[in-house]
Amino acid sequence: MPNLQSILVNGASGQLGQSFQQLAAHYPQYEFVFADRASFDLAQDSSIEAYFQQHSFDLIINCAAYTAVDRAEDELELADAINHLAVAKLASIAVKQQVKFIHISTDYVFNGEQFRPYIETDKVDPQSVYGATKLAGEQAVFKTMPLDALIIRTSWVYSPFANNFVKTMLKLGGQRDTLTVIFDQLGSPTYAPDLAETIMQLVTHQSFNQQGITTQLYHYSNEGVCSWYDFAKAIFELSSIDCEVLPIETKDYPTAAIRPHYSLLNKAKIKQQFALKIPYWKDSLIHCLAALKET
Numbered sequence: 611m612p613n614l615q616s617i618l619v620n621g622a623s624g625q626l627g628q629s630f631q632q633l634a635a636h637y638p639q640y641e642f643v644f645a646d647r648a649s650f651d652l653a654q655d656s657s658i659e660a661y662f663q664q665h666s667f668d669l670i671i672n673c674a675a676y677t678a679v680d681r682a683e684d685e686l687e688l689a690d691a692i693n694h695l696a697v698a699k700l701a702s703i704a705v706k707q708q709v710k711f712i713h714i715s716t717d718y719v720f721n722g723e724q725f726r727p728y729i730e731t732d733k734v735d736p737q738s739v740y741g742a743t744k745l746a747g748e749q750a751v752f753k754t755m756p757l758d759a760l761i762i763r764t765s766w767v768y769s770p771f772a773n774n775f776v777k778t779m780l781k782l783g784g785q786r787d788t789l790t791v792i793f794d795q796l797g798s799p800t801y802a803p804d805l806a807e808t809i810m811q812l813v814t815h816q817s818f819n820q821q822g823i824t825t826q827l828y829h830y831s832n833e834g835v836c837s838w839y840d841f842a843k844a845i846f847e848l849s850s851i852d853c854e855v856l857p858i859e860t861k862d863y864p865t866a867a868i869r870p871h872y873s874l875l876n877k878a879k880i881k882q883q884f885a886l887k888i889p890y891w892k893d894s895l896i897h898c899l900a901a902l903k904e905t
């Protein structure tokens with residue numbers, strides 16, 4: 611297979627999709643095409659079909675997903691259509707068109723009962739509709755596309771774009787004197803621009819540019835570990851926002867979907883295979899806050 615030339619990024623208006631839009635100029639050797647809901651609707655098989663009858667690329671990067679974790683508990687069918695059935699469809703199109711596929715998944719495939727960072731082969735046991743539909747999406751990729759696909763599980767994604775925890779904290783911190791934030795869920799934040807850059811390092815890697823590579827699963831987040839409480843504290847300290855953060859337990863903040871108490875991802879596999887250096891979460895948070903200041 612010749613080196614990749616054209617890349618479709620769908621979910622272009624989401625956090626990761628917008629991070630790719632910002633990054634594209636640094637990779638002039640590729641022709642990037644960005645697709646959003648108006649290009650094709652992942653909830654409709656016929657819409658996906660119609661789009662790919664007209665278009666073909668060397669690589670599809672699927673950044674789109676149904677990410678409303680709590681709403682998914684009431685919208686199982688829609689979440690499954692987008693996170694599972696559409697992913698199976700995209701993978702089958704990639705096979706038919708003989709192109710590569712990169713898909714993003716989540717730490718919510720785990721039950722969070724473990725106390726050492728999760729490796730790719732650890733037992734999955736999603737506790738929410740979102741986690742279950744994302745897992746079904748992963749399994750569909752492996753079944754449909756045993757070759758030429760990559761799946762990257764990530765966690766706690768934030769960025770200067772769309773909606774996320776950092777932007778919510780900045781807004782609430784400016785309005786209130788105190789905030790209560792959960793301290794008994796541990797994980798690692800992922801700065802979406804770091805993930806986009808990492809994906810491009812994989813894409814440009816010589817091993818990815820061979821035909822017939824075995825489909826692989828990788829874990830990726832920023833380095834380090836924190837609770838949502840620590841994350842909120844860091845956001846306020848680094849932004850000089852005078853808002854007191856009070857730690858609360860998960861049971862004191864009931865949500866429709868169950869979230870893992872512990873979802874730290876072990877990144878040894880991706881780091882070793884691609885000689886990656888991953889930024890520490892607080893260093894990336896500083897970048898995000900600086901980018902938000904500029905907007």
Ligand SMILES: NC(=O)c1ccc[n+]([C@@H]2O[C@H](COP(=O)([O-])OP(=O)(O)OC[C@H]3O[C@@H](n4cnc5c(N)ncnc54)[C@H](OP(=O)(O)O)[C@@H]3O)[C@@H](O)[C@H]2O)c1
Nearest residue numbers: 623624625626647651652653674675677714716764766767
């Ligand atoms: N956010 C997190 O904390 C987190 C954690 C772990 C893993 N992940 C995974 O990381 C990936 C990127 O997440 P993100 O935070 O960038 O997500 P995001 O900001 O919520 O963006 C999701 C994108 O999917 C698009 N989308 C949703 N339904 C669609 C449909 N029916 N047809 C076409 N497009 C549709 C949305 O379009 P609209 O803008 O039109 O709605 C949006 O652009 C996803 O696979 C997600 O599951 C995220």
